[in-house]
Amino acid sequence: MKRLGPVVLEPVTAPSGGWVLVVSAGAVAAALATSAVLFWTFGLSPAGVYRAMFAGTLADPRAAPEIVRQTTPLLLCGVGLVVAFRAQFWNIGAEGQLLAGAVGATGVALFVPAGPWSVPLLFAAGFAAGAAWGLLPAWLRLGLEVNEVITTLMMNYIALFLVEWLIHGPWKGRGVFGFAYTDTFPEAAWLPVVPGTHIHWPTLAVGLLAAGGLAFLLARTRLGFEIRVLGQNPHAARYAGIDPVRTSLAAVVLSAGLAGLAGAGEVAGIHHKLLAPSQVSAGYGYAAIIVAWLARGHPLAAVLTALFLGWIFTSGDVMKVSLQLPFQVTLMFNGLILFFLIGSERLLAYRVRWAGPPGHGLPALAPAGGEGAAATGASGARRT
Amino acid sequence: MLELRQITKRFPGVVANDGVTLQVAPGEVHALLGENGAGKTTLVSVLYGLHQPDAGEIWLEGQRVRIRSPRDALRLGIGMVPQHFLLIRRHTVVENVALGLPGEPFVRPTRRLEPRLLDLATRYGLGVDPRARVADLSPSEQQRVEILKVLLRGARILILDEPTSVLTPQEVRGLFEVLRRMRRDGHAVVFISHKLDEVTAIADRITVLRRGRVVATLPAEGVDRRALARMMVGRDVEMQPVRRRSTPGDVVLRVEGLRAVGPRGVDALRGVSLVVRAGEILGIAGVAGNGQRELVEVLTGLRRATAGRVLLAGRDVTNRPARLLHDLGVAHIPEDRLRDGIVATMSVAENLVLRRYRHRPFARGPLLDPRAVAAFARQVIAEYEIATPGPEVPARLLSGGNVQRLILGRELAGRPTLVVAAHPTAGLDVAATEQVHARLRQCRAQGAAVLLVSEDLDEILALADRIAVFFGGEVAGELPVDEADPERLGLLMMGHRA
Numbered sequence: 001m002k003r004l005g006p007v008v009l010e011p012v013t014a015p016s017g018g019w020v021l022v023v024s025a026g027a028v029a030a031a032l033a034t035s036a037v038l039f040w041t042f043g044l045s046p047a048g049v050y051r052a053m054f055a056g057t058l059a060d061p062r063a064a065p066e067i068v069r070q071t072t073p074l075l076l077c078g079v080g081l082v083v084a085f086r087a088q089f090w091n092i093g094a095e096g097q098l099l100a101g102a103v104g105a106t107g108v109a110l111f112v113p114a115g116p117w118s119v120p121l122l123f124a125a126g127f128a129a130g131a132a133w134g135l136l137p138a139w140l141r142l143g144l145e146v147n148e149v150i151t152t153l154m155m156n157y158i159a160l161f162l163v164e165w166l167i168h169g170p171w172k173g174r175g176v177f178g179f180a181y182t183d184t185f186p187e188a189a190w191l192p193v194v195p196g197t198h199i200h201w202p203t204l205a206v207g208l209l210a211a212g213g214l215a216f217l218l219a220r221t222r223l224g225f226e227i228r229v230l231g232q233n234p235h236a237a238r239y240a241g242i243d244p245v246r247t248s249l250a251a252v253v254l255s256a257g258l259a260g261l262a263g264a265g266e267v268a269g270i271h272h273k274l275l276a277p278s279q280v281s282a283g284y285g286y287a288a289i290i291v292a293w294l295a296r297g298h299p300l301a302a303v304l305t306a307l308f309l310g311w312i313f314t315s316g317d318v319m320k321v322s323l324q325l326p327f328q329v330t331l332m333f334n335g336l337i338l339f340f341l342i343g344s345e346r347l348l349a350y351r352v353r354w355a356g357p358p359g360h361g362l363p364a365l366a367p368a369g370g371e372g373a374a375a376t377g378a379s380g381a382r383r384t
Numbered sequence: 385m386l387e388l389r390q391i392t393k394r395f396p397g398v399v400a401n402d403g404v405t406l407q408v409a410p411g412e413v414h415a416l417l418g419e420n421g422a423g424k425t426t427l428v429s430v431l432y433g434l435h436q437p438d439a440g441e442i443w444l445e446g447q448r449v450r451i452r453s454p455r456d457a458l459r460l461g462i463g464m465v466p467q468h469f470l471l472i473r474r475h476t477v478v479e480n481v482a483l484g485l486p487g488e489p490f491v492r493p494t495r496r497l498e499p500r501l502l503d504l505a506t507r508y509g510l511g512v513d514p515r516a517r518v519a520d521l522s523p524s525e526q527q528r529v530e531i532l533k534v535l536l537r538g539a540r541i542l543i544l545d546e547p548t549s550v551l552t553p554q555e556v557r558g559l560f561e562v563l564r565r566m567r568r569d570g571h572a573v574v575f576i577s578h579k580l581d582e583v584t585a586i587a588d589r590i591t592v593l594r595r596g597r598v599v600a601t602l603p604a605e606g607v608d609r610r611a612l613a614r615m616m617v618g619r620d621v622e623m624q625p626v627r628r629r630s631t632p633g634d635v636v637l638r639v640e641g642l643r644a645v646g647p648r649g650v651d652a653l654r655g656v657s658l659v660v661r662a663g664e665i666l667g668i669a670g671v672a673g674n675g676q677r678e679l680v681e682v683l684t685g686l687r688r689a690t691a692g693r694v695l696l697a698g699r700d701v702t703n704r705p706a707r708l709l710h711d712l713g714v715a716h717i718p719e720d721r722l723r724d725g726i727v728a729t730m731s732v733a734e735n736l737v738l739r740r741y742r743h744r745p746f747a748r749g750p751l752l753d754p755r756a757v758a759a760f761a762r763q764v765i766a767e768y769e770i771a772t773p774g775p776e777v778p779a780r781l782l783s784g785g786n787v788q789r790l791i792l793g794r795e796l797a798g799r800p801t802l803v804v805a806a807h808p809t810a811g812l813d814v815a816a817t818e819q820v821h822a823r824l825r826q827c828r829a830q831g832a833a834v835l836l837v838s839e840d841l842d843e844i845l846a847l848a849d850r851i852a853v854f855f856g857g858e859v860a861g862e863l864p865v866d867e868a869d870p871e872r873l874g875l876l877m878m879g880h881r882a
Contacts, residue, residue, distance in 0.1 A: 233726075
């Protein structure tokens with residue numbers, strides 16, 4: 001038990017759902033407040049910025065399709081990361097896996113004769129290429145105990161330069177002269193869109209199916225059971241004879257493959273060609289870490305958290321256009337949100353209780369109330 | 385000298401100490417007797433400054449004191465020998481003693497210490513080589529280092545938390561001799577234990593705690609042990625469990641020349657051979673760290689054997705995976721039940737099928753059937769009397785005894801042919817302990833072979849049909865329980881071969 005002025009922090013074994021929501025919302029609010037200070041130092045009125053952000057996104061019906069468009073890759077990468085994180089595989093490489101998926105899909109679109117089979121085939125190629133990009137770090141981790149945070153992160157740069165090399169070198173389009181991108185895909189390899197928008201709905205549908213499917217996988221299948229046991233107690237997994245290699249590989253293949261699908265969706269649904277990595281992905285693979293973190297292990301919750309991040313991305317576009325702020329404000333937002341989320345994680349291990357002014361009475365005699373209602377009945381501190 | 389008045393300490397959901405009053409006089413060995421969970425450790429943690437009491441006062445030499453940290457406690461002359469030693473294994477004895485000792489020179493802090501250390505060691509019979517590395521010391525010697533640390537810091541009141549749990553019977557006698565010398569010098573000793581024999585052998589006064597309250601404080605002289613037991617548990621306890629002759633059947637487990645490497649890369653098993661028959665319990669005794677853990681791990685598929693064979697009902701299963709061994713009828717009650725035995729965040733029901741989720745009726749193809757899982761869980765919860773609000777509750781909300789009931793239910797429900805039980809009652813209360821013992825006896829009666837590893841000699845003597853004593857990764861001796869007594873077992877535990 002720690003005492004901070006009139007407030008007492010008591011350890012709890014598990015936070016309640018409500019407390020998690022309060023802490024997460026508090027972290028996001030703190031990020032917005034900190035951003036406000038930065039806007040102010042930039043010479044802008046924070047209230048004006050947030051008003052413009054609100055007006056340009058939530059209040060403008062034309063913005064909704066844009067939010068959904070940005071949500072799609074975030075959702076695919078995010079639900080995959082949820083599963084990887086559940087297996088305690090810290091995949092920071094969704095960005096690279098997304099780019100690898102884009103390369104795989106481009107390969108199919110450019111070099112396989114076009115036809116009705118093009119779209120399923122390029123999706124499959126995107127999944128396979130993304131999965132392959134995740135398998136190398138997985139193999140290094142499982143075989144040689146190389147930290148996957150480092151390797152998946154580094155694989156992002158390799159993917160980035162692979163794309164750069166392809167669009168400047170072997171895959172550079174014949175008809176594009178000085179520009180660095182591939183030829184445009186044949187139309188059979190274009191994803192259909194919702195008319196009047198850029199929403200390539202097959203990718204979105206796959207994302208929603210993945211969220212539902214992975215929720216089912218975790219809750220109701222043998223593999224999901226194994227992933228949960230392995231992630232929550234590797235010792236017990238070993239004791240129960242669960243194969244850690246096979247189980248982790250399955251989680252990584254799912255995670256990286258879905259990120260690859262996101263990449264396939266971006267090139268086949270929006271750009272119809274492979275172009276500079278920063279244009280294929282606006283950092284979706286990194287932002288997906290926040291999507292997964294906010295979803296706290298629940299694939300279906302990732303639908304909502306991906307929408308939230310999609311809104312932030314769209315807000316960044318709005319601020320760029322209406323306030324001439326650099327697009328990097330989105331990255332600043334994302335960075336601050338992740339910073340405060342991870343920083344607030346320790347709060348979940350405690351419940352906060354009002355104990356009156358210091359020096360008066362004994363802490364435990366104060367009634368438990370307010371936020372203290374979170375997680376009672378935990379008797380973890382029982383000692384001999 | 386020392387007085388605790390109405391100490392109350394609450395933790396979330398539990399009152400660990402409820403108005404505890406305790407007086408300790410100089411030259412007294414004062415035993416705190418109680419079951420696990422009675423509040424003994426909490427009380428001394430308050431006394432040593434590790435916890436702050438929610439209410440109550442501590443008086444020392446007629447003055448009220450506040451003890452906010454172990455530093456305060458040591459300044460007041462209160463020292464503690466912890467149950468789990470806090471020594472730096474790579475350092476020497478004298479270096480460990482010097483660590484954190486105020487007033488020693490910055491350069492070569494140990495130079496003035498060695499003579500003082502030797503002086504104290506001779507005075508109290510705490511023989512230990514000051515220049516030996518702690519890693520090379522036995523648990524008993526490490527305990528002496530901890531006692532010396534406390535004495536050198538000038539403690540007049542020593543708290544010993546379950547000091548005998550790592551010692552052989554002979555070493556316990558040595559420790560008691562040390563305590564008697566300290567008593568003669570006017571030191572006060574607070575001695576925590578849940579073993580009646582020890583308490584009556586060494587203590588001057590006994591305070592019995594139950595559920596955080598003092599039941600009684602009474603002189604040890606002429607105390608009735610049966611009455612003590614009743615105070616400790618709250619009801620009558622069978623002191624001498626009836627021993628039933630078993631009629632062993634065929635050999636279920638045969639281990640031949642087994643060798644294995646331990647976690648630090650040293651040979652932990654050096655050619656172990658033993659046999660367990662159907663319908664008998666083989667007790668494995670020994671001081672911790674003599675290869676018992678590695679034997680259990682090899683038998684349950686969690687550690688590779690480097691040589692030798694393991695035969696299960698005649699079939700060679702050496703180095704086969706844990707899952708296959710379980711499917712062949714090997715149940716494993718793991719030593720560290722919270723680390724290995726359960727997934728704390730998952731439900732009681734899911735934990736109950738942790739071993740068999742892949743098989744019908746719990747799984748159909750790749751899909752799980754939650755209804756079959758829940759039905760099985762309800763049945764086991766009822767049969768094994770697991771106190772839980774329901775099968776869907778996370779396992780972390782269960783108490784220690786109920787976690788063990790969950791593990792027993794899971795492991796024994798499939799009618800195993802071999803039960804490997806590692807320290808199955810460590811840390812459990814009396815009710816849960818009795819239930820574990822009853823279940824192991826039931827397994828024997830149903831014809832299972834039981835391999836019971838325990839550091840509690842009383843437990844082994846009460847349950848086992850034969851006893852094998854481990855020392856240095858080998859079987860130092862094996863004897864039928866009729867010929868075993870603590871004395872003989874203690875000698876074997878120290879490596880004197882039979």
